[in-house]
Amino acid sequence: MKKIGLVHTSATLVPVFQQLxxxxxxxxxxxxxxxxxxxxxxxAKGRLEDKTAERVMNYVASxxxxxxxxxxxxxxxxxxxxxxxxxxxxxxxxRVDQPMADRAVAEGKRIGVVATLPTTLEPTSDLxxxxxxxxxxxxxxxxxxxxxxxxxxxxxxxxxxxxxxxxALRELSDQVDVILxxxxxxxxxVDQMPAHERKVPIFSSPGIAVDHLAGLCDQS
Numbered sequence: 019m020k021k022i023g024l025v026h027t028s029a030t031l032v033p034v035f036q037q038l039x040x041x042x043x044x045x046x047x048x049x050x051x052x053x054x055x056x057x058x059x060x061x062a063k064g065r066l067e068d069k070t071a072e073r074v075m076n077y078v079a080s081x082x083x084x085x086x087x088x089x090x091x092x093x094x095x096x097x098x099x100x101x102x103x104x105x106x107x108x109x110x111x112x113r114v115d116q117p118m119a120d121r122a123v124a125e126g127k128r129i130g131v132v133a134t135l136p137t138t139l140e141p142t143s144d145l146x147x148x149x150x151x152x153x154x155x156x157x158x159x160x161x162x163x164x165x166x167x168x169x170x171x172x173x174x175x176x177x178x179x180x181x182x183x184x185x186a187l188r189e190l191s192d193q194v195d196v197i198l199x200x201x202x203x204x205x206x207x208v209d210q211m212p213a214h215e216r217k218v219p220i221f222s223s224p225g226i227a228v229d230h231l232a233g234l235c236d237q238s
Contacts, residue, residue: 020046020235023086025077027057027093031224034202035092046077046235049084051077060095060137071099076112078103088234090114090227094200097141110234115142117230118198118223119149123157125219126195130160132186133200134168134179142200160194162186171203183207189219199223 022036027053039048059070074096081089090112091100097113104111122129129146133139143159149216150157164182171179183204190197197220199205205222 021085022046022048022051022088022231022235023081023089024048025074025081025089025091025093026050026052027096028052028054031092031202034224035228038224040202042188042228043234044228044232044235046088046231049081049086051081053077057093059096061135064137065095066098066141066157071096071102074099075103075106082107082109088112088231090231091108092202092224092227093134094142094223095137097145112227112230113145114202114227115145115200115223116149116227118221118226119146120153121226122146122196122198122221123150123153123155127156127166128158128194128196130162130190130194130197130218131200132162132164132197132204132205133181134164134171134183135201136163138178138200139163142198146198157233160190162190168201168203182208184211185222187211188215191215194218196221 026032032050054109056070056074060066078089086109088110092114094115100111100113131143139161143161146159164186167179167182184207187197196218199222202224208220
């Protein structure tokens with residue numbers, strides 16, 4: 019049985035991923051490392067600073083020291099630090115949004131990216147372009163930032179958040195081949211959309227990432 023270490027920037031993601039691992043019957047032992055000060059720092063500074071990136075890399079190293087054979091960091095905003103950590107680690111280290119980006123590149127040329135934080139929109143868009151280049155494919159990105167939606171969610175006004183994200187999804191559906199949700203917190207909005215409004219595939223990273231990890235576990 020593989021031992022998988024998950025590094026989170028929000029405690030709310032622990033049960034989300036545990037449920038996915040259970041639903042998909044992934045044959046692995048899971049443990050979690052959580053530090054929400056990482057994402058708070060990124061939001062406050064408006065970017066991922068080197069000191070914060072170093073802390074992310076230390077958590078990845080700690081997960082490896084704890085015996086993890088696979089490590090995944092579940093926050094898109096700190097993706098650059100995850101890639102740096104992967105270069106130093108002795109085990110595979112995965113960005114939560116990379117499998118989603120690869121799937122989008124495989125399925126569409128015009129790719130929509132929706133985010134509620136600019137600190138997530140930029141890293142996700144950058145990742146999609148780099149994965150497309152690696153795959154030898156030309157893609158066109160259409161981005162939507164739902165300004166104020168994340169703040170509404172954090173202040174307890176989930177309906178306002180959901181309306182803003184839903185509107186962005188409706189607008190993008192007529193312009194792109196596939197849509198990526200840059201944050202896992204937006205996934206529930208898709209479930210609220212009437213089937214006739216889901217004109218194109220809409221991808222969220224957690225489920226696709228867990229499928230990817232399950233595949234890696236099966237290979238060993």
